[in-house]
Structures are given as C-alpha cells and as structure tokens.
Amino acid sequence: MHGDLFGSWQPAATVVIFALTYAGVALGRLPFFRLDRAGIAFVGAVLMVASGALTLRQAVAAIDFDTIALLLGMMILAAALRRAGFFERITGAVLSRASGTDALLALTVAMAGLLSAVLVNDTVCVVLTPLVLEACRAGRKQPLPYLVALATASNVGSVATITGNPQNMIIGSLSGIGYAAFAGALVPVALLGLPIVFLVIRLLHRAGFEALTAPAASAARRRPHGGLIGKSVVLLVLFVIACLGGMRPAEAALVAAALIMLTPGVKSQRLLAGVDWSLLLMFAGLFVVVAALQREVIGAAVIGRVAALHPGRPAVLVPLTAILSNLVSNVPAVLVLRPFIAHLADPRQAWLIVAMASTLAGNLTLPGSVANLIVAERARAAGVRIGFGDYLKFGLPITVLTIALGTAWLVGIG
Numbered sequence: 001m002h003g004d005l006f007g008s009w010q011p012a013a014t015v016v017i018f019a020l021t022y023a024g025v026a027l028g029r030l031p032f033f034r035l036d037r038a039g040i041a042f043v044g045a046v047l048m049v050a051s052g053a054l055t056l057r058q059a060v061a062a063i064d065f066d067t068i069a070l071l072l073g074m075m076i077l078a079a080a081l082r083r084a085g086f087f088e089r090i091t092g093a094v095l096s097r098a099s100g101t102d103a104l105l106a107l108t109v110a111m112a113g114l115l116s117a118v119l120v121n122d123t124v125c126v127v128l129t130p131l132v133l134e135a136c137r138a139g140r141k142q143p144l145p146y147l148v149a150l151a152t153a154s155n156v157g158s159v160a161t162i163t164g165n166p167q168n169m170i171i172g173s174l175s176g177i178g179y180a181a182f183a184g185a186l187v188p189v190a191l192l193g194l195p196i197v198f199l200v201i202r203l204l205h206r207a208g209f210e211a212l213t214a215p216a217a218s219a220a221r222r223r224p225h226g227g228l229i230g231k232s233v234v235l236l237v238l239f240v241i242a243c244l245g246g247m248r249p250a251e252a253a254l255v256a257a258a259l260i261m262l263t264p265g266v267k268s269q270r271l272l273a274g275v276d277w278s279l280l281l282m283f284a285g286l287f288v289v290v291a292a293l294q295r296e297v298i299g300a301a302v303i304g305r306v307a308a309l310h311p312g313r314p315a316v317l318v319p320l321t322a323i324l325s326n327l328v329s330n331v332p333a334v335l336v337l338r339p340f341i342a343h344l345a346d347p348r349q350a351w352l353i354v355a356m357a358s359t360l361a362g363n364l365t366l367p368g369s370v371a372n373l374i375v376a377e378r379a380r381a382a383g384v385r386i387g388f389g390d391y392l393k394f395g396l397p398i399t400v401l402t403i404a405l406g407t408a409w410l411v412g413i414g
Contacts, residue, residue: 014053014296017044021289022336025282026328028367038278041285048292062291063284066173066250067166071120071280073253074163077236078123079274080260084228087127095135104141106198108132108149113157113194117187118236121158121165122276125151125371129378143384145205148394151375152363153197156402158371159359160190162249165371166283167330167358172249174338175351179243185352189409193360193402200397231263283331290335298339314353318407321354322361322399326368330358349410356406364399366391 021044024030025037035043049059081087094107115124132150136143158164161183162172172182235256242252261268324333334354341350362369366376366388376386 010052011296013051014048014292017047017051017053018289018293018297020044021285022328022332025286025332036278038282038285041282041289043285045285045288048288053292053296054288058291058295059288063287064170064173066248067170068280068283069250070163070169070173070253071166071283072275073250073255073257074120075123075275076257076271077232077239077253077260078119079271080228080232080263080266081119081236082123082127082274083270084232086229086232088131089229091128091131091135095131101141102202104135104139105146105149105202108146109153109194109198112150112153113190113197116154116157117160117164117190118240120163121154121369121371122279122374124154125374126378128154129375130382133379133382133384143379144386144390145201145394147375147379147384147386148391149197149201151369151372151391152201152395152398153194154371155359155362155369156193156197156398157190159193159356159406160187162243163253165330165359166279167334168355169249170283170331170334171351171355175348177348177351178246179249180246182352182355183244185410185413186356186406189356189360189402189406192405192409196401196405197398200401201394204394204397228263228266232260235260286332286335290332290338294339314407314411317350317353318357318403321357322364322403325358325361326364330362330369333358353407353410356410357403360399360402360406363395363402364392365395368395 020030021040024035024040024044028037029035030040045059048054049056054062091111094111095104097103097107112124112128115128128150129147132146133143135141136146155165158168162168162177162179168182171177172179239252239256242255243249257271260266261271321333321337324336327333328336337354341347341354344350362372366372366386372391376391379386
C-alpha cells in the first residue's frame with residue numbers, strides 16, 4: 001500500500017532521498033560510496049519506490065520515453081558519423097585552412113557551434129577535443145583558448161534546437177513545442193552568441209596566443225568510410241527535414257537510427273557501443289525522483305506560494321534557472337522547474353526562457369555542463385590542464401553577455 005514503509009514520515013523521507021540524489025548528481029559522487037551520477041540517480045529512483053513514494057508502475061510511467069528515445073536515436077546516429085570518420089574529415093578540412101590565430105579560433109567556434117546545433121553537444125565535444133588539440137599542436141599554438149572556445153561554443157550552439165543538448169530534449173518533450181518553433185525562437189540566440197564567444201576569448205587571452213616551441217606528433221586517424229559518411233549525413237538531413245515537417249523528433253531519430261543500422265557492412269553492436277547508456281539511466285532515474293517529489297511534497301499549496309513570486313517573469317525565471325543549473329546541473333534543474341512552469345500563464349514562453357538560460361548558464365564554470373567536463377577531461381588525458389580559474393575567466397563574461405542577449409531576444413519576440 002502506498003506510503004506503508006514511512007507512513008506520516010513519507011514526505012520527509014522523500015525530501016531526504018531527493019536532496020541526497022540531487023547533491024550526488026551535482027557533485028558526481030556521494031561520500032563512502034563508489035557511485036557515479038548514473039548510479040546515484042538509479043539508487044535514488046529505487047529508494048523512492050522502496051519507500052512507497054511511488055509504486056513501480058508509477059515510476060515507470062514517470063519516465064519520459066520520448067526524451068530517452070530521442071537521445072538514444074541521436075547517439076546512434078552520432079556514433080555512425082564518428083565511426084565513419086566524418087568528424088575527422090570535416091575538422092581536417094576546416095582547421096587545415098586556418099593558419100592564423102584569429103582564423104583558427106573563429107573556425108573552432110563556428111564548427112563547434114554549428115555541429116552542436118544539430119547533434120548533441122556532449123558528443124561533439126567528445127570527438128572534436130582531440131582534433132582541436134591536434135590542430136593546435138600542428139600549428140604550434142597554445143591549446144587553452146581553443147579548448148575553452150570549443151566547450152563554450154558547443155554550449156551556445158546547442159541552444160538552437162531541441163536536439164542540441166539533453167535539457168532541450170526534455171523541454172521539447174515536456175512543453176510540446178515543435179522543432180521548427182523551438183528553432184525559430186532560439187537559433188538567433190545561438191547565432192548572436194557565437195561571436196560573443198570569439199570576441200571574449202580573443203580579447204581576454206590577447207597575450208596568451210603565443211606559439212609553442214615545437215609541434216607535437218600528429219595523432220593517428222582512422223581512415224574515412226566515404227559511403228557510411230554519405231548515408232549518415234543524408235539521414236541526418238532527412239531527420240531535420242522530418243522534424244521541421246512536423247514529425248515528432250523522437251520518432252524521427254529512432255527511424256534514422258534504425259535505417260543506419262540497416263546499412264550493409266555496418267555492425268550494429270559497434271554503433272550501440274557508442275551509446276552512453278549511463279546517461280540514459282541517469283535521466284530515467286531523475287524522472288522518477290522528481291515525480292516522487294512532486295507527488296509527495298509539491299502540491300497545489302506549494303505551487304500557489306511559488307506562483308506568488310511570479311516565477312514566469314524573466315527577471316525571476318532567468319536568474320533562478322541559471323543559479324539552479326549551476327547548483328545541480330542543467331538537466332536536474334529543468335526537471336525541478338517542471339511542475340511550476342506547467343501552471344504559468346504562458347508556459348511556452350517560460351520553457352523557451354528555461355531552455356536558453358539553463359544551456360547558456362552551463363558556460364559559467366568548468367563543472368557547469370557535461371560538455372565542459374568532457375573537454376577538460378580529454379584535454380587532461382592529452383597532457384593539457386584547464387583549471388577552474390582559467391575557465392572562469394572566460395566563462396563568466398560569456399555567460400553574462402549571452403544570457404542578457406538571449407533574454408532580450410525572447411522577451412522581444414514574446
């Protein structure tokens with residue numbers, strides 16, 4: 001029976017489980033336990049069911065499978081592009097033409113931003129970080145500003161579409177905003193934000209673009225598979241066209257993923273190996289944890305009190321989203337805001353503001369987004385350190401300027 005385990009203590013138990021889960025996801029660990037973020041979210045979800053906050057059937061129903069399906073399909077399509085050598089080919093073609101400092105920085109920003117607008121920004125950072133490092137070493141350039149440009153531009157570019165990052169996927173599913181309408185509102189924010197990334201990094205790192213003393217050896221590259229590149233790109237284009245035509249992004253992504261698996265010579269297990277199953281598990285766990293909190297704690301009274309603070313006003317919603325995104329990360333922040341946004345007078349406008357603010361706020365600090373951490377970790381493995389202060393120097397002005405610009409744009413079109 002619901003609530004048997006804790007009885008009248010159920011709301012308090014739910015809050016404790018929620019707080020520990022979100023703290024663990026934010027920090028990436030829990031004391032005394034060897035759990036990653038996915039493990040923490042999974043354990044939190046199981047505890048919600050075991051405590052009686054939700055039944056197992058309710059927990060399964062709480063998972064937004066549109067979001068999971070969309071992310072899965074995009075991961076498979078990105079894995080095909082990666083295995084085919086698409087990213088190496090396009091990066092080589094672009095960066096080889098950038099001999100000067102400004103040209104390499106501008107092309108890094110443009111490439112990261114545009115690719116992240118179509119593919120998931122985390123995937124873009126995974127594949128582009130070693131390639132940008134290689135370009136810097138081949139041109140004897142200090143890698144720090146280019147790596148920061150890659151991380152921040154991928155976040156800014158990803159704000160443009162529902163498929164740009166995980167939190168946008170969740171917002172697209174929860175809000176019901178179509179792919180075309182979402183892009184129409186936020187593509188301008190991305191296009192105006194990318195030059196800000198370039199200018200801030202160029203101005204603040206003016207004295208730090210000096211050349212390295214000697215070039216490093218180039219990394220070995222896999223041989224491009226032209227046929228698979230062509231088929232993957234065609235399916236990616238068809239995916240975007242289908243979304244613009246009104247097909248649900250989750251369905252379009254799954255169809256594209258299934259078709260790429262049917263390509264002769266492509267081994268499905270290799271594509272599935274490129275899927276971040278831990279990330280999907282983390283999302284599922286967080287959906288359950290937040291649903292339990294909403295059921296046991298966030299009732300009409302709480303929503304009414306929050307509504308009195310006028311959370312739909314940009315002056316409240318933008319800083320609230322930005323702060324929450326940096327405290328617990330952007331995906332958990334979006335899920336926490338869900339029950340409150342649903343009761344606003346204009347939830348569509350509020351969701352667009354949350355998409356903008358939660359994404360651009362990820363540029364504030366190094367742990368502000370998974371994309372930043374991916375760049376930092378892959379750079380560290382190659383012997384290049386990006387310190388917290390090194391990143392904050394650029395991230396703070398980029399975040400403030402792009403969020404101000406994004407807010408002005410969305411309020412203006414609203």
